[in-house]
Amino acid sequence: MPLTREAADAFGVATITLFAIFAVLGLFCIFQSIYFRFRIRRGAFIPLGYFNGPWVTRIVLILITIWWGVGEIIRLSFLKRKLFSSILLQKGVCDAYILSNLGFAEPSIFFAFAFLLHGSLQKRELGTLNQRWNWKTIGYMLVFCVPVFFVQALLVFVGPTFVKDENNTHGRKKIAKYFIRTSMPVGDTNICTYPLFGTIFLGLIDAILMSYVSYVGSRVLSLVINKALRRRVSLLMLSVLFFLPIRVLLLGFSVLPQPGDVAFEVIIFLSFLMMISCTTVGVLLLVYYPVADSLALREIGQREITEMVPYDDYYYEGASLVANQSFREIERNSDTSTKRGSISFRTMIREDQLQQDGVDEIGFSSRSGAHIGSPSPSGSSPSAAMPMLPLKEVPRY
Numbered sequence: 001m002p003l004t005r006e007a008a009d010a011f012g013v014a015t016i017t018l019f020a021i022f023a024v025l026g027l028f029c030i031f032q033s034i035y036f037r038f039r040i041r042r043g044a045f046i047p048l049g050y051f052n053g054p055w056v057t058r059i060v061l062i063l064i065t066i067w068w069g070v071g072e073i074i075r076l077s078f079l080k081r082k083l084f085s086s087i088l089l090q091k092g093v094c095d096a097y098i099l100s101n102l103g104f105a106e107p108s109i110f111f112a113f114a115f116l117l118h119g120s121l122q123k124r125e126l127g128t129l130n131q132r133w134n135w136k137t138i139g140y141m142l143v144f145c146v147p148v149f150f151v152q153a154l155l156v157f158v159g160p161t162f163v164k165d166e167n168n169t170h171g172r173k174k175i176a177k178y179f180i181r182t183s184m185p186v187g188d189t190n191i192c193t194y195p196l197f198g199t200i201f202l203g204l205i206d207a208i209l210m211s212y213v214s215y216v217g218s219r220v221l222s223l224v225i226n227k228a229l230r231r232r233v234s235l236l237m238l239s240v241l242f243f244l245p246i247r248v249l250l251l252g253f254s255v256l257p258q259p260g261d262v263a264f265e266v267i268i269f270l271s272f273l274m275m276i277s278c279t280t281v282g283v284l285l286l287v288y289y290p291v292a293d294s295l296a297l298r299e300i301g302q303r304e305i306t307e308m309v310p311y312d313d314y315y316y317e318g319a320s321l322v323a324n325q326s327f328r329e330i331e332r333n334s335d336t337s338t339k340r341g342s343i344s345f346r347t348m349i350r351e352d353q354l355q356q357d358g359v360d361e362i363g364f365s366s367r368s369g370a371h372i373g374s375p376s377p378s379g380s381s382p383s384a385a386m387p388m389l390p391l392k393e394v395p396r397y
Helices: 002-042 046-052 055-074 077-083 087-119 131-162 196-223 227-253 262-308 327-337 351-357
Strands: 183-186 189-192
Touching: 002 046, 002 055, 002 077, 002 262, 046 262, 055 077, 055 087, 055 131, 055 262, 077 189, 087 131, 087 183, 087 189, 087 196, 087 227, 087 262, 131 196, 196 227, 227 262
Parallel strands: none
Antiparallel strands: 183 189
């Protein structure tokens, strides 16, 4: 038991450290988004304001991930021993953890990933990335989490009535404890466990989300030419497809060892590591790089953008840019102009695909946008690189 407790404490310290690093990144991203929004409202970044449209959804995503991380910290055994001396209170903490993290935070995070990625394929007429889109997206996130929260609530409040009583061998058959157990007393600590029924249902939701992210990501990849952006979209898809299944499998296998054993602590820590890795990749690609590249684009090519591209006053939020270059010129410049890219701006898309699909690739661009509108190099044909043209005027509502 002492060795097990020391191992649990070591994993707890590692969990707190990783969450602290992620929390610093999340708070910086919030500050960055608010700063960019403030500069847009002050008029400094008006031509780029449209690209900060989903700033509310991004901030909500970070707040939910921090909420999830706080739940992971509170469930740690050595913290529960110090904060809650009563075994009954510790059991209540574990029940709240299941409802909060597995019932709300985790599905909300991946729903936000899917909606932000899908936003890049919405038509402009649908009002993508304005304030109404932000609140509608947040509302959908909450609605889609209701079934998951309801199932976890059933396991917490109704499940104990179906637990198999080991002392009573008579009567009707009941369910084994590990299917619905949320905690187990070990010594002076009530260790939080993961009910197998809840893990199975969470795995079904994750499977639907992985399929949806793969579908939307494939559509985005079919439109994006910028090589750096393709790498980022592919990385986001791979992180979801790789980390999510492993986390669900680890949570499922956590019912095999005895709660409190070293094997149990290793499995739980690895599942936490999978989740925070996937979340970090998503936040970097969907929150940090979009704003960072927007600021860099403004600093590098502010004069060219403001002179050549009038903003379309899209819901009074800013500009909508598109590069009307030929595919041949893009391919020639891709190695030098696409070293950086983010899921934040409109990227270079084949004009025939844009007209055919009618999609509005508002989610992608790169720092190469500073050179998009620059004059063509000497010796090149004037038609090889046409200047940037504004998209059609968007009606106000």
